[in-house]
Amino acid sequence: MEFRQLNSLIALAENGFSVSRAAQKLHLVQPAVSQHLKQLEQELGTRLFRRNGKRLTGLTESGERVLHYARNILTDTSNILAVGQEHVSEEKGILRIGTTHTQARYVLPPIVRHFSEAYPAVELQMLEGTPRELVDMAQENKVDFAICTEALGEHPALLAIPCNRWNRCLIAPKAHPVLAQKRVTLKALCRHPIITYVAGFTGRDHLNETFGKEDLIPHVVLSATDTDVIKTYVREGMGIGIIADLAYEREKDIDLAMRDLSHLFPWEVTKIGYRKDKYLRAYQKRFIEFFQEISARMGQAAV
Amino acid sequence: MEFRQLNSLIALAENGFSVSRAAQKLHLVQPAVSQHLKQLEQELGTRLFRRNGKRLTGLTESGERVLHYARNILTDTSNILAVGQEHVSEEKGILRIGTTHTQARYVLPPIVRHFSEAYPAVELQMLEGTPRELVDMAQENKVDFAICTEALGEHPALLAIPCNRWNRCLIAPKAHPVLAQKRVTLKALCRHPIITYVAGFTGRDHLNETFGKEDLIPHVVLSATDTDVIKTYVREGMGIGIIADLAYEREKDIDLAMRDLSHLFPWEVTKIGYRKDKYLRAYQKRFIEFFQEISARMGQAAV
DNA sequence: ATCACTTACGGACGGCGTAAGTATT
DNA sequence: AATACTTACGCCGTCCGTAAGTGAT
Numbered sequence: 001m002e003f004r005q006l007n008s009l010i011a012l013a014e015n016g017f018s019v020s021r022a023a024q025k026l027h028l029v030q031p032a033v034s035q036h037l038k039q040l041e042q043e044l045g046t047r048l049f050r051r052n053g054k055r056l057t058g059l060t061e062s063g064e065r066v067l068h069y070a071r072n073i074l075t076d077t078s079n080i081l082a083v084g085q086e087h088v089s090e091e092k093g094i095l096r097i098g099t100t101h102t103q104a105r106y107v108l109p110p111i112v113r114h115f116s117e118a119y120p121a122v123e124l125q126m127l128e129g130t131p132r133e134l135v136d137m138a139q140e141n142k143v144d145f146a147i148c149t150e151a152l153g154e155h156p157a158l159l160a161i162p163c164n165r166w167n168r169c170l171i172a173p174k175a176h177p178v179l180a181q182k183r184v185t186l187k188a189l190c191r192h193p194i195i196t197y198v199a200g201f202t203g204r205d206h207l208n209e210t211f212g213k214e215d216l217i218p219h220v221v222l223s224a225t226d227t228d229v230i231k232t233y234v235r236e237g238m239g240i241g242i243i244a245d246l247a248y249e250r251e252k253d254i255d256l257a258m259r260d261l262s263h264l265f266p267w268e269v270t271k272i273g274y275r276k277d278k279y280l281r282a283y284q285k286r287f288i289e290f291f292q293e294i295s296a297r298m299g300q301a302a303v
Numbered sequence: 304m305e306f307r308q309l310n311s312l313i314a315l316a317e318n319g320f321s322v323s324r325a326a327q328k329l330h331l332v333q334p335a336v337s338q339h340l341k342q343l344e345q346e347l348g349t350r351l352f353r354r355n356g357k358r359l360t361g362l363t364e365s366g367e368r369v370l371h372y373a374r375n376i377l378t379d380t381s382n383i384l385a386v387g388q389e390h391v392s393e394e395k396g397i398l399r400i401g402t403t404h405t406q407a408r409y410v411l412p413p414i415v416r417h418f419s420e421a422y423p424a425v426e427l428q429m430l431e432g433t434p435r436e437l438v439d440m441a442q443e444n445k446v447d448f449a450i451c452t453e454a455l456g457e458h459p460a461l462l463a464i465p466c467n468r469w470n471r472c473l474i475a476p477k478a479h480p481v482l483a484q485k486r487v488t489l490k491a492l493c494r495h496p497i498i499t500y501v502a503g504f505t506g507r508d509h510l511n512e513t514f515g516k517e518d519l520i521p522h523v524v525l526s527a528t529d530t531d532v533i534k535t536y537v538r539e540g541m542g543i544g545i546i547a548d549l550a551y552e553r554e555k556d557i558d559l560a561m562r563d564l565s566h567l568f569p570w571e572v573t574k575i576g577y578r579k580d581k582y583l584r585a586y587q588k589r590f591i592e593f594f595q596e597i598s599a600r601m602g603q604a605a606v
Numbered sequence: 607a608t609c610a611c612t613t614a615c616g617g618a619c620g621g622c623g624t625a626a627g628t629a630t631t
Numbered sequence: 632a633a634t635a636c637t638t639a640c641g642c643c644g645t646c647c648g649t650a651a652g653t654g655a656t
Contacts, residue, residue, distance in 0.1 A: 001380055003305065004646090019611065032647055034611065044387030053655055054611045065386045065582070069379040072580070076372040076379070077304055083368045084347030277375070279368070307621085323635065335622050337636065357629055357636045 001043060003077065006070040008036035009048070013067055014140065017049075017056045040066075072277065075141055079279035086281050092121040093281060098134040098143035099126065101226045102202050103270065106247045107164060108147070111287075111294050118290075119283045130200060130225075138273050144284060145272050147291075149203055152273040161288055164270040164295035167262035168203070169248055171234055171241040174257050178240050184259050186214055193221040193239030195230045202227075202244055203268045210265050231256065244268075246298070270295075304346060306380065309373040311339035312351070316370055317443065320352075320359045343369075375580065378444055382582035389584050395424040396584060401437040401446035402429065404529045405505050406573065409550045410467060411450070414590075414597050421593075422586045433503060433528075441576050447587060448575050450594075452506055455576040464591055467573035467598035470565035471506065472551055474537050474544040477560050481543050487562050489517055496524040496542030498533050505530075505547055506571045513568050534559065547571075549601070573598075 011022035012033070019037070023030040037056075041048050048063035049056045059067060085093055095115075099108065104126060112124060127143055131150035138146035139157055146152065153160040170189070172178055178192050190211070197204040204223070211218050221239050224230050227247040234241040234256060241256075248258050272288055274280075314325035315336070326336040340359075344351050351366035352359045362370060388396055398418075402411065407429060415427060430446055434453035441449035442460055449455060456463040473492070475481055481495050493514070500507040507526070514521050524542050527533050530550040537544040537559060544559075551561050575591055577583075 001306065001383065020609090029648055030611070031613085031649090034613095035646085038612090044384065044390075046387045046390035054653080055655075056611090062386050062390050066383050069382045069386075069582070072379045073376050076375045079372045080304065080369050081347065083365050083372075084349045087347075087349035087365050279372070321635085332623055333636075334624090334638085337638095338621080341637095355630085359636090 001040070002036075003073075005036040005040040005043075006073055008033045009040060009067060009070050010074060010140075012037065012056065013059065017058060019056065071140070075275055075277055078141060079277070082279045082281055089121070090282050091119055093283065094123045094125060095145075095284060095287060096125045096127065096143040097145050097147060098129055098137045099147040100131060100134070100149075100201060101128060102197075102244055102247055103147050104128060105227065106244070106249075107270065107295065110298070111291050114294060115283075115287055115290050118286065122283050132200065135273065138275060141275065141278075144278075145274050145287070147270065147272050149268045149270050150200060150205070152271045155273075157275055157277075158273045159276045160271040160273045161292075162269045162271050163288070163291045164246075165267055166244050166246045166270065167260075167267050168207070168242050168265050169245040169261055170259040171231065171243060171248060171253070171256045172259075173234065173237060174255065176240065176257065179257050179259065183263070184261060186211060186216055186264055189240070189242070189264075190216050190218050192219070194218050194242060195222045195224070195233050195239045196220060196242040197227075197230070198223040198225055201225050203265075206266055206268065207242065304343070305339075306376075308339040308343040308346075309376055311336045312343060312370060312373050313377060315340065315359065316362065320361060322359065374443070378578055378580055381444060382580070385582045385584055392424070393585050394422055396586065397426045397428060398448075398587060398590060399428045399430065399446040400448050400450060401432055401440045402450040403434060403437070403452075403504060404431060405500075405547055405550055406450050407431060408530065409547070409552075410573065410598065413601070414594050417597060418586075418590055418593050421589065425586050435503065438576065441578060444578065444581075447581075448577050448590070450573065450575050452571050452573045453503060453508070455574045458576075460578055460580075461576045462579045463574040463576045464595075465572045465574050466591070466594045467549075468570055469547050469549045469573065470563075470570050471510065471545050471568050472548040473562040473564055474534065474546060474551060474556070474559045475562075476537065476540060477558065479543065479560065482560050482562065486566070487564060489514060489519055489567055492543070492545070492567075493519050493521050495522070497521050497545060498525045498527070498536050498542045499523060499545040500530075500533070501526040501528055504528050506568075509569055509571065510545065 007026060008022060011025050012019060015021040015025060019033050020030045023033040026033065037049070044062075044066070046062045047060050048066060050058040050060060115122075116124065127137065129137065131148040131152070134143070134146035134148050135151045135155050135158065137143045139155060152158065170178070170184055178184065178188060181188060196207065199205060222233055227243050230241045230243055231253065233239070242261065245260065245262070272291060310329060311325060314328050315322060318324040318328060322336050322340070323333045326333040329336065340352070347365075347369070349365045350363050351369060353361040353363060418425075419427065430440065432440065434451040434455070437446070437449035437451050438454045438458055438461065440446045442458060455461065473481070473487055481487065481491060484491060499510065502508060525536055530546050533544045533546055534556065536542070545564065548563065548565070575594060
C-alpha cells in the first residue's frame, strides 16, 4: 500500500467518482490514477467501488471504511509535515479559515487584524461556504478551521471550541411602526414583512423553531445568506430585518433603528471546529485564543 | 513522505535506536534504513534524532511527535488491510492476544476453546508479558488485545472493556492453623508467612494497599508472577497462599483448603484493551463477547 | 460520435543491495 | 580491532506519461 493510492482514492471520492477529474486535481494523468485504484483493490482483495460498466459510481461498504482510514492517514501525514514546518519557523506558515459571510464580514476583521500584526509571516486564506460545506472542508482537511454557528459539534471527527455568543436584533427604518413598543414581541414581529437569513445560516433554524413553538408564522418576504443584503432591502423599505446583533454597526447603520431581541430567541454560539486528531501549530492555537479574547471584549462593549 | 520512511522510524524506536537492528527487523539492509531516516529528516527540515557522533541515541521533541503520528498511520494501514481481509473471508485470520500467566492459565482456556470451535480458521497467537508490557504491545499494534487487570485504562490511546470480576482467596494445606476461624481477617493473615504475586501482577498492588490502610505489614516470604508456583510452595508448607479466586481449581486442588477473602480486599476487574482507533474484525468482536459471556457464567458457578 | 476508462509500452527516476570509507567503542 | 553508520555506485523495479483500444451514453 502506498500513499499515492490512498490519495487517489480520496481525490476520487471528493470529485464525484470521476477518475479524470481526480487525476487533474492530483496533477497526474488519468491512467495513473486508474492504476492506483486498481492496485489498491487488488492488494486488499476486495471490491472497493460500485461500478456501472467501466465508470465508477460510488464506494462499497468496504470502500467506505477504507476511505475513512485513508483520510485519517492523510490527516496524520499533514500533521507530520506541520511538525516539520513548526520547527523550521514557529511563526511562518499558512492559516486556512473556512467561514460564513456573517463571520467573515462582522466578527473576524478585528481578530484577523490583530493576528496578522502578531504573525505577519503567516499567510491567511479565507474561504466562504455554507456551514454544511465548512464542516466537510474541516473534515477533509481543506481548511484548518471551520468557523460557524451551525452544523459544528454534530460531526464526531471534529472538535468544536465555543468562542462567541450572540443573539438577534431587529433593524428597521427609523419611524417604522414596529418601533412604537419599547419591548418587541414575537407577535409584533409577525405583523410585518420580515427579511432575514436563509435556512441553515446564522441561526435561521432556531429562529423558525422559536416562532413555531408559539404557533406563529413569520412572514418572511426575503431571505439572504448575507447581512448586507438584508440591510439593503430593509433600507429599501421592503420589511423589517432580523439579523445577528454582532452584524449591527453602530456608526455605519445610523439610518437604521435597532432593537435587541435576546429576550425572544435562544442564544447562539459561534464555534471554531477542527479535526480532533489535528496537530495545532503554535500560531493556530494563538488564533483560537485571539478569537475568544477579542470576541469576549466585543461582547462586553455591546452590553 | 513514504510509508517505508515511517516504518523505519518506528522500527528504529522499537529497537533501541540501532539502525542495524531496525533494518534486520524490516528485512532490509542497514544503508536503506539510514536513507529513509535521512530523507524523513530532510523532507521535514527538522532534526528528529538525538545523535552521539554517527550513532542515533533517541528522539528530539519533534521526533517524538512525528513518531506518534507515524504510529497512528501504521495503525490505520493495518486497519485498511484488515478491511480487506474481512471481505476475503470473515472467518479467517489471526488473533493475537497478549496476556498474563494467570489469565492464560485459568481464565482463557474455556474461552479459547469455544472461540476455536466457532472460528477454526482463525489462528490464535498467545503472547505472555507483564501488564506494562502488554499495554505497550497493544499500543504498538504487536497484539490485537491486551488482557489483564493492571495498567489498562491508564493509557489514553487504549480502550479497556471490562470483562471479568474477581477477588482473592486463601489457600493453605489442610489443617493449617489459619483455617481454624471460619471468617479470616487481615490480622490473622499477617500471623503467617504469605506467598502471593509479585508487584505489578494480579492485583498485588491493591493487596498491599489494603494491608497498608490498616497499618498491617504482611509477611510475604515468596512472590511469583504465576499461581502455579504459589500453589507449589504452599503445598511444600512454606506458607499460606493468597491467589486470585479464579485460579483455585476445585477438582485438582483438593489437597488445598480454600477460604474466600472477598470481604477483605477490593474487587478487581479484568479488561480487554485495544487501540481506540483499531478496526475490529467480526471474529475479534465475537471474542470479546465470548469472554464476557463465559466469564460471567463462570462467576456464577463460583458463587 | 464523443466521453470515460482500460490496456499497452517505453523512458526515467529512485530504491535497495553491494562494497568501500569513516567515526566510535 | 571490531562495531556501527555513511557514502558511492549500479542494477532492477516501477511509476508515470503517451498512445491506442474498448465500452457507454
